[in-house]
Amino acid sequence: MMTNTGQRLTQGQFSFLPDLDNAQISAQVDYALGRGWAIGIEYTDDPHPRNTYWEMFGNPMFDLKDAAGIVASIDECRSTFPNHYVRVTAFDATRGWETPRMSYIVNRPKREPGFGLARTEGEGRSVRYRISSYATDKPEGERY
Amino acid sequence: MNKPVEDAVVTDANKRYSAGVLRYKQMGYWQPDYAPKDTDVIALFRITPQEGVDAEECAAAVAGESSTATWTVVWTDRLTACELYRAKAYRVDPVPNTGAGTRTEAQFFAWIAYDLDLFEPGSIANLTASIIGNVFGFKAVKALRLEDMRIPVAYLKTFQGPATGIVVERERLDKFGRPLLGATTKPKLGLSSRNYGRVVYEGLKGGLDFMKDDENINSQPFMHWRDRFLYCMEAVNRATAATGEIKGHYLNVTAATMEDMYERAEFAKSLGSCIVMIDLVIGYTAIQSMAKWARRNDMILHLHRAGNSTYSRQKNHGMNFRVICKWMRMAGVDHIHAGTVVGKLEGDPLMIKGFYDTLREPHTPQSLEHGLFFDQDWASLLKVMPVASGGIHAGQMHQLIHYLGEDVVLQFGGGTIGHPQGIQAGATANRVALEAMILARNEGKDIWNEGPQILQDAARWCTPLKQALDTWGEVSFNYESTDTADFVATATATA
Numbered sequence: 001m002m003t004n005t006g007q008r009l010t011q012g013q014f015s016f017l018p019d020l021d022n023a024q025i026s027a028q029v030d031y032a033l034g035r036g037w038a039i040g041i042e043y044t045d046d047p048h049p050r051n052t053y054w055e056m057f058g059n060p061m062f063d064l065k066d067a068a069g070i071v072a073s074i075d076e077c078r079s080t081f082p083n084h085y086v087r088v089t090a091f092d093a094t095r096g097w098e099t100p101r102m103s104y105i106v107n108r109p110k111r112e113p114g115f116g117l118a119r120t121e122g123e124g125r126s127v128r129y130r131i132s133s134y135a136t137d138k139p140e141g142e143r144y
Numbered sequence: 145m146n147k148p149v150e151d152a153v154v155t156d157a158n159k160r161y162s163a164g165v166l167r168y169k170q171m172g173y174w175q176p177d178y179a180p181k182d183t184d185v186i187a188l189f190r191i192t193p194q195e196g197v198d199a200e201e202c203a204a205a206v207a208g209e210s211s212t213a214t215w216t217v218v219w220t221d222r223l224t225a226c227e228l229y230r231a232k233a234y235r236v237d238p239v240p241n242t243g244a245g246t247r248t249e250a251q252f253f254a255w256i257a258y259d260l261d262l263f264e265p266g267s268i269a270n271l272t273a274s275i276i277g278n279v280f281g282f283k284a285v286k287a288l289r290l291e292d293m294r295i296p297v298a299y300l301k302t303f304q305g306p307a308t309g310i311v312v313e314r315e316r317l318d319k320f321g322r323p324l325l326g327a328t329t330k331p332k333l334g335l336s337s338r339n340y341g342r343v344v345y346e347g348l349k350g351g352l353d354f355m356k357d358d359e360n361i362n363s364q365p366f367m368h369w370r371d372r373f374l375y376c377m378e379a380v381n382r383a384t385a386a387t388g389e390i391k392g393h394y395l396n397v398t399a400a401t402m403e404d405m406y407e408r409a410e411f412a413k414s415l416g417s418c419i420v421m422i423d424l425v426i427g428y429t430a431i432q433s434m435a436k437w438a439r440r441n442d443m444i445l446h447l448h449r450a451g452n453s454t455y456s457r458q459k460n461h462g463m464n465f466r467v468i469c470k471w472m473r474m475a476g477v478d479h480i481h482a483g484t485v486v487g488k489l490e491g492d493p494l495m496i497k498g499f500y501d502t503l504r505e506p507h508t509p510q511s512l513e514h515g516l517f518f519d520q521d522w523a524s525l526l527k528v529m530p531v532a533s534g535g536i537h538a539g540q541m542h543q544l545i546h547y548l549g550e551d552v553v554l555q556f557g558g559g560t561i562g563h564p565q566g567i568q569a570g571a572t573a574n575r576v577a578l579e580a581m582i583l584a585r586n587e588g589k590d591i592w593n594e595g596p597q598i599l600q601d602a603a604r605w606c607t608p609l610k611q612a613l614d615t616w617g618e619v620s621f622n623y624e625s626t627d628t629a630d631f632v633a634t635a636t637a638t639a
Contacts, residue, residue, distance in 0.1 A: 009388040013321045014583055016351055016575045018605070024583070031586035049318065049390045090321070096506045096527075099311045102321035117385040125374055126415060129381040133388070 007112055009047050012087060012104040022071055025088070025106055029067040032090035032102055038062040039070050040091060041077045043084045045109075045143040046136050060091050078107045083144040085109065109135075109144035151201075161219050168204035171213060172227065176200075178234040180257040186294040187275055188517045189254045190239060192287040192460055202285055203233035203254035209279040211262060231258045240630050251460065253291070253517075265302035268428040268475050276463060290463040293470060294518035301523055303474040307438035307445050309526025310504065310551050313478060316418065316444070317353065317390050322582045323550050324353045325574055326394075328533065328557035332358035337367050341375030343567060347560055348383030348391040350571025355379075356555065357396035359423045359450035369399075369408055377415040394421035394446045394479075402433060409434070413441050421446040424468075428475060435476025446531070447477040457626055464627070466495075466515055469502040472528065479529045485547045487535035492625035493547055503528040504551055512631040529553060537616040538577040538609060542595020545581055554578070564611050573612035576602055 014020060020028070032039055040060035044051060057077040064070055077086050086107035089100045113134040120128040135143040154160040154170045168174065180186055187210075193202040205213075211231035212221070235255040243250035264270035280288055314320055329335070329343045344355040355376075363369040376393045383391045397408035397420050405422070412420050420443055422434050431447065438445040455462035465482075472480050482499045483491035498514035504527045508520045532548055533555035544554055556574050563570025580602040585591050591598065603610035 010351065011318060011389050014579050016572070016579045017583060017602075020583075024587075027587040028583070031588075047388055049384060049388055052318070096524075097311060099315060100320045103318075104321070115385040115388055117381060127374075127378065129377075129416065131381065131385045 007114065009085065009105070009108065009112055011047070011049065013102060014104045019108075020104070020106060022075075025074065026067045026071050028102070028104065029070050029088070033065055033067060033070075035090075035092070035101070036094075037090040037092045037101055039064070040089045041074055041086065042089060043077055043081045043086045043107075045084050045140060046133065047085050048115075048131065048133055048136065054085070054087065057086075060089075074106055082107070083109045111144070157222075161217055161222055163217060163219075165216050167201055168208045168213065169201050171204075171208065171217070172230055173207040173211075173213065173233055174200050174204035175232040175234055178232045178257060180234065181259075183260045183296045183298045184257040184294075185260065185263065185271070185275075185296060185299060186518060187256050187258070187290060188292045189256065190289040190291050190460065191252045191254050191285050192249060193252070194284055194286050197284055199236045199238075199250075199252040199254070200233070202252070203236050203256065205282065205284045206254060206279055206288065207231040207233040207256045209282050210256070210274050210277065211258060228259050229262060231256050231262070248460075249286075260296060260298055263299065265299075266304070266432075268432060268471050272428060272471070280461075287461040289459065289461050290467055292464065292515065292517040293467055294520060295470060295474070297521055297523040300474065300521075300525055303525065304432075304435060304439060304476045305473060305525035306478050306528050307435050307443065307476050308478045310478075310529050311527070313444055313529060317392070319353060319390070321550065322578060323545070323548070324529075324553040325351065325571075325578060326354035326356055326531070326533075326553050326555040327352055327560040327571070328356045328358050328555060329361075330358075330557050330561045332361060333364070334366055337371035337375045340367060340372060341379040343561060344376050344393050345379035345382055346567035347571045348380065348393075349386045350560075350568035351387075351575030352560065352571045353390075354392045354394060354419070354553065354555075356394040356446070357421060359396070359398075359425075359448040361396050362398050369397075370411065373408075373411055373415055373417075377417060380417070390418070392418045392444075394419050396421040396423070396448075397434070398423045398426055402430060405430065405434065406437065409437055409441070409443070413443060417443075419444040419446055421448060422477075423448045423450040425451040428471065431472070431475045431477065438478070439476070444478045445476070446479040447472060447481070449481045459627060464515065466498050466502055469499050469528075470520075473503060473522070473525055477528060479531050479553060481533055482530035484532040484534055484536050484544070486540050486543050486620070487532070492628045494629050495625070495627055496547065500530050500548060500552070503530050504549075513629050515629055527551070531555060533557065537619060538573050538612045539596075539599065539617040539619075541574075541577040541581045541599065542591040545585060546592050546595075550582065559612070559616065562615075563608065564615055565608060569608035570612065573606065573608040576606045576609050577612075 038060040041057040042054035044054035087105050090102035092101040115131050115133050118130040151169050191202045212229045233256045237253045239251040242248040327347045347355050380391050380393050395412045397405045399405045409420050456465040483496040485491050485493045485496050494514050498516050501508050510519050531553040537559035560570035561567050584598045
């Protein structure tokens, strides 16, 4: 039988697959570029599911049309922040979308301690839940 | 009706409004020269006339009975701008493959235009009271089916539209570039709240984005609604913490009265649920009320189409599901069950494409093979997320993505909970199959043909997927569809 999870953050398009290698990342980048989407690279050490704004590793690369250049930027981000989460997001500027169309993780900390769930019992049987990453108990930059 | 009388429109006002009975054509409801205005609502009906009634008279009768006419002439018409308010049947075509020499009695398509001022702004109830009101019981037609409607931009702009829409739903959930995954809790009836929440937790933890109440789970003796909501939210929060990913459970707030539904929805909100659910059977007004509530309360609104097949499945009478799709996008739901093509429920691939396009596209051009009779500009109404549910499993992943695209919720109920190694394993099998297929599609692989191999490759390192494929790989539902296109030969998809 399967056991509990919690050892791997499952945000993003491909978290249930083995980590993507550079050739696979490059193919996904090509898919986005082929649709005219701009690639952005973001990193964080606070993977809370409601943490929308990861730090931008520069602006989205609106004018870079070459997957090799983008993969080089991804590598640069990963070597600068080897123990952070790094994700690649593809932004679509088409009317009616104007939103990310792809988002997948390309780097993870070596150890992912997961999240704690704290319950505050309220009126009746209602419970307020607070989810927090065990890693974020430490200050930013010292978490992983 | 049937006595032989003049057909021509009676233009002499004295004769036109003298007491008695005229044919509908004579009263002005058949106007073959009429050019519909951009602001007209247009309805396309499939009419099976009674013996001896000609198609144009039938069309005129439908136009009359769905707008201003009654069975006899009334002089009080002359107190109104009655020519404006009269609906105009302006075109009648025979339906292909019906009539003499076929197995189906003669049917006709009738195009009928309605002035915008016939309808209350922003009210599906008012629109439908005319268009599918008395006229469906009208004796002059043997059977009647509403096939499609062109809703003018001017009228669309009076509707809220989806409370959340696909774009904002994805942003809130932080899920992009792949279909969402769901499952309906099974068995649908009989579980206690505590046991029910167990199914929710296992499914979400295993990799699903959503779990779902079924349409007939409301508040029964074995499980009252408050208990269900409390245990489901425990499960949702536990699974969110286990995965670091946003999870949800469609809490069905369907109830006997609006007051009950508001109470249940408020409780769901107070517990932090991101989504609530209603059934189509609550009615158009209740749906619009809940859509407004959902917009006010940052809630995604899921609609289960319970009941639709009573009037949408048979081709000669009722209404086509594409019209329901249009009304529900106007009414303001965020999710609607719209067919799977390959699963256990009715669904011809071309028809389903018409439904999905109607829900998701900013503009749908006329496309007869998909059953879309009109160009329809959606006037920036948000997009509705279609839901594919009913007899689907991981082994069909390539077909599902091929037919349905990526802006869809794929719901594997039995295909998750019936997994031989348990619910979590079932969920993981589905998620791995999905991610592997999206990865391959984006890499440029031909998933329609290579799909089974892509799944087998992923199953080599994912035991739950291997077990799912071993269990259900060959299961398919090959029956002929009843609701098919009139303009091209079609085949039901084979799985």
